[in-house]
Amino acid sequence: NNYKVPSFGPDIYEYLEKNALSASLPCRLIALADTDLDNAQELLNQDLQTLEGSSSTPQQTPILQLEAIQVSISWFARTVQCMATLTAAQKAKSLTSAQEQERFIIKLVEEAGNGVNTLDWNAAHVNLEEIQSQSVLEDWALDVLDKVKDIEGVSSRDIYVREGPCPEEYTADLM
Numbered sequence: 001n002n003y004k005v006p007s008f009g010p011d012i013y014e015y016l017e018k019n020a021l022s023a024s025l026p027c028r029l030i031a032l033a034d035t036d037l038d039n040a041q042e043l044l045n046q047d048l049q050t051l052e053g054s055s056s057t058p059q060q061t062p063i064l065q066l067e068a069i070q071v072s073i074s075w076f077a078r079t080v081q082c083m084a085t086l087t088a089a090q091k092a093k094s095l096t097s098a099q100e101q102e103r104f105i106i107k108l109v110e111e112a113g114n115g116v117n118t119l120d121w122n123a124a125h126v127n128l129e130e131i132q133s134q135s136v137l138e139d140w141a142l143d144v145l146d147k148v149k150d151i152e153g154v155s156s157r158d159i160y161v162r163e164g165p166c167p168e169e170y171t172a173d174l175m
Contacts, residue, residue, distance in 0.1 A: 036074070082161055083137065
């Protein structure tokens with residue numbers, strides 16, 4: 001049998017360089033610090049009004065100002081740190097590694113005698129792709145954070161991300 005389990009190609013890092021920040025709106029919001037924007041409250045309120053006033057679907061949502069603005073290197077680093085943390089937490093929930101999942105898929109192929117495309121085979125591939133995606137995203141984020149540490153003028157305080165939610169008094173005006 002010559003079945004090969006698919007994996008990401010080398011262009012995945014290039015894709016992440018171009019698109020990861022646009023896909024990381026929750027982390028961009030989580031990582032927002034009081035020093036990042038002069039008008040954060042106004043911007044967030046406008047974005048909330050945009051969302052409330054739209055007839056968007058999960059597949060088509062309006063572009064928010066928070067997505068379109070240029071971020072500082074510190075805010076970028078905190079966003080990437082958030083992505084790495086959330087990805088690592090999700091990865092830790094997995095009951096298997098990518099290698100174990102690949103072996104399981106090969107076993108399914110061998111047992112089926114080239115009869116792929118069964119429910120178990122498809123489910124195993126979905127699980128593998130999730131594990132691979134999380135690993136690639138975490139590796140990319142950690143690589144980016146290593147590079148950011150070497151940028152002059154960026155301190156560890158600039159890229160610090162809280163372990164828990166903001167104190168309530170920080171967000172009271174937004175409620």
